[in-house]
Amino acid sequence: MSVDDPIIGNDGTGKTTIANLLIDQMEGIQYVYLGHRSYRTKAAKKRFDTEKKNQENLLDKIQNLAIYYVEMWVRLLEGWNKGDRAIFDRYPWDVYVGMKGLEQVIGKMFFYYLFPKPKIVFYLHCSVDLSIQRKDDIEDRLQFEKSKEQYDALFLNKKGICSIDTGKLQTREIVNRMIRQIKGR
Numbered sequence: 001m002s003v004d005d006p007i008i009g010n011d012g013t014g015k016t017t018i019a020n021l022l023i024d025q026m027e028g029i030q031y032v033y034l035g036h037r038s039y040r041t042k043a044a045k046k047r048f049d050t051e052k053k054n055q056e057n058l059l060d061k062i063q064n065l066a067i068y069y070v071e072m073w074v075r076l077l078e079g080w081n082k083g084d085r086a087i088f089d090r091y092p093w094d095v096y097v098g099m100k101g102l103e104q105v106i107g108k109m110f111f112y113y114l115f116p117k118p119k120i121v122f123y124l125h126c127s128v129d130l131s132i133q134r135k136d137d138i139e140d141r142l143q144f145e146k147s148k149e150q151y152d153a154l155f156l157n158k159k160g161i162c163s164i165d166t167g168k169l170q171t172r173e174i175v176n177r178m179i180r181q182i183k184g185r
Helices: 015-025 042-052 058-082 101-113 128-134 141-155 171-183
Strands: 006-008 029-033 085-089 121-125 161-165
Touching: 006 015, 015 029, 015 085, 015 121, 015 171, 029 058, 058 101, 121 141, 121 171, 128 141, 161 171
Parallel strands: 006 085, 006 121, 029 085, 121 161
Antiparallel strands: none
């Protein structure tokens, strides 16, 4: 089992904009949002509330990751049922970025090793300044810079990942490049 074409990257890199343009230009492709900020189940909402309280209990963290894992599978399966191909706006690989220690090991197990490997992953990236210019809700620049470094270390120019600098190319060029990659398989 493999996944069609997830688009991942830090905030402000153009993931949703590019995904929507791809959907408009390619027939028979569905759009599926897999970001971790859209909670739909009671269990996920409870987990979200727990995270807001910053509880450090390891058992709670494991339970939260398990609940989130199940929810992500449900959304992934819904995407497969909608059409022949799907563009996934974000992917569960984003989840373990920024985790540390045992939490990172468990998160990576849940979301990297126990999820289907995508056919190709599009990693969109750009400079921190451009991301902040595009996204006005980024409040902590230092934290954002650290997050970008973590994303780049995990995904930039890695095997099986198509890295695209959205600060150096026009939107149309990015979409055309991605379409060529998708059709070239």
